[in-house]
Amino acid sequence: MLDAVKVVLSPRGAARVLARHPWVWQSDVKSLPETPGIHPVYGPRGLLGWALTNPRSLIQVRVFHFGPTDDPLAALWANLERALAFRREAYEAEPEGGFRLVHAEGDLLPGLVVDGYARHLVVQAHAAAWEPLLGELTLRLEAALKPAGILAKHDAPLREREGLERYLRTLAGRVPEAVEVREGAVRYRVRLQGGQKTGAFLDQRDNRLRLEAYLEGRGYARALDVFAYQGLFALHMARHVAEVEAVDSSAAALEAARENAALNGLENLRFTEANAFDLLRERQRAGERYDVVVLDPPAFAARKADRERALAAYKEVNLRALKLLAPGGLLVTASCSHHVSEADFYAMLASAAADAHRIVRVREQRGQGWDHPVLLTVPETRYLKLALMEVLE
Numbered sequence: 240m241l242d243a244v245k246v247v248l249s250p251r252g253a254a255r256v257l258a259r260h261p262w263v264w265q266s267d268v269k270s271l272p273e274t275p276g277i278h279p280v281y282g283p284r285g286l287l288g289w290a291l292t293n294p295r296s297l298i299q300v301r302v303f304h305f306g307p308t309d310d311p312l313a314a315l316w317a318n319l320e321r322a323l324a325f326r327r328e329a330y331e332a333e334p335e336g337g338f339r340l341v342h343a344e345g346d347l348l349p350g351l352v353v354d355g356y357a358r359h360l361v362v363q364a365h366a367a368a369w370e371p372l373l374g375e376l377t378l379r380l381e382a383a384l385k386p387a388g389i390l391a392k393h394d395a396p397l398r399e400r401e402g403l404e405r406y407l408r409t410l411a412g413r414v415p416e417a418v419e420v421r422e423g424a425v426r427y428r429v430r431l432q433g434g435q436k437t438g439a440f441l442d443q444r445d446n447r448l449r450l451e452a453y454l455e456g457r458g459y460a461r462a463l464d465v466f467a468y469q470g471l472f473a474l475h476m477a478r479h480v481a482e483v484e485a486v487d488s489s490a491a492a493l494e495a496a497r498e499n500a501a502l503n504g505l506e507n508l509r510f511t512e513a514n515a516f517d518l519l520r521e522r523q524r525a526g527e528r529y530d531v532v533v534l535d536p537p538a539f540a541a542r543k544a545d546r547e548r549a550l551a552a553y554k555e556v557n558l559r560a561l562k563l564l565a566p567g568g569l570l571v572t573a574s575c576s577h578h579v580s581e582a583d584f585y586a587m588l589a590s591a592a593a594d595a596h597r598i599v600r601v602r603e604q605r606g607q608g609w610d611h612p613v614l615l616t617v618p619e620t621r622y623l624k625l626a627l628m629e630v631l632e
Contacts, residue, residue, distance in 0.1 A: 253282025301349035388412030470496025519559035
């Protein structure tokens, strides 16, 4: 697991690490141990740091400590302690809340995500070197956070590309099938052992709360939540908008959204199973009008090669949404594709507004929540873009 067999990088790979980016692709690795582990990383001028390594991965080197250290494992665990300390106050203040507790590269813990839902932790480790460390990781999480249970949710296809098996396993305590999470005045159920990601999309939590605060007292009549998934944006809107419709192509997602509406006693929500592109086009042709439209689509650009196609898809849904909005209406629109930059995103929105013949004012430019930290030298950690915009005519 931990030995002195070193990794040697090409000059280009070394320059990347010197610029404080933790990832080195296989094309820039000159030599590497045959088994995953924790190893020192060298460039042409000497030691660069310590990394999690995996010869089977496209990202063969994931640096967690830059420069020398006498105890690389201690350095790794120090990164974990710093990550947990950063969130501890909020975690303890909201025992029924949902928080990201470890944000992978954003916390210099590459390949590791830990989310907390009402005192239950869900771990996802996508780097092979974490596997033999799960026991120690569990002990440290228990000592620091006193959770009711810890689940290893290792069911993502990404693990297969790392040469890892996919499984669900309780690491500590008791992990129920689902828990109730409080987000402001809203409650929602999270299926810990199912659903997407770790169970919910916590990166939008602050944006959902901000939207609800913005809507309070405005007296809007109709809202449309497209790509609604569990309906979390819709739940927050339904507290202040007379009629809200949640749209998703997944019947299972909409069933979860219905359960969440019932949990909150909200009867002004309706649910539509449909393809978002088709529905927006049909509603626009029918002359429908809304006061608020939320677009929170999945990542249209999973790869860099998908960027142009993704921008065309983003423009299509935003163009239709802008045409559906009444004067004074709000468009809340997001992209979680890190291959689509913030500049790309706003240029796309400007093009959509021009083609829709609408004057649109950006009220707020937002991103992922505070518990999903961004490293300036790692642009991949800044992936979520969200605009809250007002149609002026």
